[in-house]
Amino acid sequence: MSIPNTLSIAGLDPSGGAGILADVKAMSALGAYACAVVAALTAQNTRAVTDIAPVDPRFVRAQIDTLFDDLTIHAVKIGMLGQRAVIEVVADRLAQFAPPHIVLDPVMVAKSGDLLLEQVAVGALREQLVPLATILTPNLPEAGVLLAQRSVETVREMRRVAERLRNLMSYAGHRWVLLKGGHLPGANTIDLLHDGDVMIELPGHRIETRNTHGTGCTLSAALAALLPQTDNTPEAARRAKAYLVGAITHADTLDVGHGHGPVNHFWQSNSTVQ
Numbered sequence: 001m002s003i004p005n006t007l008s009i010a011g012l013d014p015s016g017g018a019g020i021l022a023d024v025k026a027m028s029a030l031g032a033y034a035c036a037v038v039a040a041l042t043a044q045n046t047r048a049v050t051d052i053a054p055v056d057p058r059f060v061r062a063q064i065d066t067l068f069d070d071l072t073i074h075a076v077k078i079g080m081l082g083q084r085a086v087i088e089v090v091a092d093r094l095a096q097f098a099p100p101h102i103v104l105d106p107v108m109v110a111k112s113g114d115l116l117l118e119q120v121a122v123g124a125l126r127e128q129l130v131p132l133a134t135i136l137t138p139n140l141p142e143a144g145v146l147l148a149q150r151s152v153e154t155v156r157e158m159r160r161v162a163e164r165l166r167n168l169m170s171y172a173g174h175r176w177v178l179l180k181g182g183h184l185p186g187a188n189t190i191d192l193l194h195d196g197d198v199m200i201e202l203p204g205h206r207i208e209t210r211n212t213h214g215t216g217c218t219l220s221a222a223l224a225a226l227l228p229q230t231d232n233t234p235e236a237a238r239r240a241k242a243y244l245v246g247a248i249t250h251a252d253t254l255d256v257g258h259g260h261g262p263v264n265h266f267w268q269s270n271s272t273v274q
Helices: 019-029 057-070 084-097 119-132 140-147 155-168 215-230 233-249 267-273
Strands: 005-012 033-044 049-054 075-078 101-104 176-179 191-194 199-202
Touching: 005 019, 005 057, 005 215, 019 033, 019 215, 019 233, 033 057, 033 084, 057 084, 075 215, 084 119, 101 119, 101 215, 119 140, 119 155, 140 155, 155 176, 155 191, 155 199, 176 233, 191 233, 199 233, 215 233, 233 267
Parallel strands: 005 033, 005 075, 075 101
Antiparallel strands: 033 049, 176 191, 191 199
């Protein structure tokens, strides 16, 4: 394929570490042409989210319809949506346009601990968007919310959670769960990739840095960029994780804010220049 067109439907983080700005950086760094639909507005920096402003669901719909009317979108990444009404609009329009790849990152809480999704919207996310996703990328706390259970703490428990999450998804076509193990205790950060039949472990080790703002956004955006270029979900997941590991490893070369700073999305090109 030539350069794929990828779309992020997510919130705006003015600091650039997460949300659509981070998504556009990751997609661009991995060879995709990035588009964005603003689904929520936040006032935040590396230390806190100080305010959230909703976007009119009708305007979210207009953005999506206008883009799909003109562009061929090869993959969509969904991040922070904030409101139940926005979730319903996004689900309706993606069901209509049916892009080949839909990466759903069920963003609920910021790195600072601030809530990014209305409690009443969790059911709509689980019932309307999860079945549309071709790959679901929750971390352990998000998986717990989706399944209405506590967050698990072992790889063995993660396997059962991955199976339960896969049961929430449609069985039409090939669908995957990428359950992220970054919240596991200890030095290992094992992720699990599951399609209902096979369970693939993606091993990793914790990197000592406080600059991890937007890691979930970056990984899901990387998947959206790589899936049209590989058309092989396990390979795309391995490459997306390797890209994220590099971005975290090089995060301390940036000097952004005084809290949880961003990862270095352009670490590959920066390393080449140096």
